[in-house]
Amino acid sequence: MTSTDRTVVRVEDKVRLGPDAQVDDKAIIIAPRDPRATDPFLALAEDWFSEPGFEWHPHRGIETVTMVLDGVLEHGDNAGHSGALLPGDVQWMTAGRGIIHRELAFKNEHAHTLQLWINLPARKKLVATGYQDLRGAARPGVTAAGASIDVISGTVAGVAGPAVNQHPIQGSIITLEPGQVTDYALPAAHRAFLYILEGVATIGGRRVGEGQVAWSDPVRGASSSLRVGSASRDATTRVLAYSGQPLREPVAMGGPFVMNSKAEIEAAYRDFHAGRFGQVPRQARLKAV
Secondary structure, X not given: OOEEEOOOOEEEEOEEOOOOOOOOEEEEEEOOOOHHHHOOEEEEEEXXXXXXXXXEEXXXXXXXXXXXXXXXXXXXXXXXXXXXXXXXXXXXXXXXXXXXXEEEEHHHOOEEEEEEEEEOOHHHOOOOOEEEEEOHHHOOEEEEOOEEEEEEEOEEOOEEXXXXXXXXXXXXXXXXXXXXXXXXXXXOOOEEEEEEEEOEEEEOOEEEEOOEEEEEOOOOOOEEEEEEEEOOOOOOEEEEEEEEOOOOOOOEEEOOEEEOOHHHHHHHHHHHHOOOOOOOOOOOOXXXX
């Protein structure tokens, strides 16, 4: 089966926003300006926080994927889940029909996270809620000469990641030794973004530096690949790679809710205020990890 070589259609810089009422510092990597250009992905934010962090708040109509880069993230929801995530751990949350949760720095010390918002198709906007803690030490991987791929979601080189999601998503962390190159396989129908966590990469022939994100749009055929290389001479390059098939549906965004129409956003707010998401928990803080 012939695989189509992909190209990069654009490279964007993350935008540093600075502190606000919730965080010590914030950056936006994927801004929710034009959902059609990033479909099925809505936003990707980087946060550094101690206190207060993100106290109890609702979501509906999306899945959120949170990766801990540094520190310890304490989490909880109104379905009774709670725990702590360490560096390298990923949490995949299905907000679906409506969830109330919180994300805090353990003991108000320090957490550094990335959070990706993935849109849900209209027919799955109101699915049951769910939490998955995908521990870094337990995830499977693919190794090749000078390269390793930590598989979070989907299947890469026959290795399936542990995430269970409502819309097929491939997600990985690609680690390259200096000067090494790998051909990263992607479903041809997927839109992909690759964010440089560390180092300098070449992606589809384009040079992409730390803090930049490269986009590759769907191509024809059954399979495709994107050549990813390390342009660093003396340092490891780490790349966060996610892809998914565009939904091509209307997008209505209203604060923590993402639906298909303004009327559905208004209904989400009514349901939340009427208690149909459940009650805000009276959950104690974690005392130990």
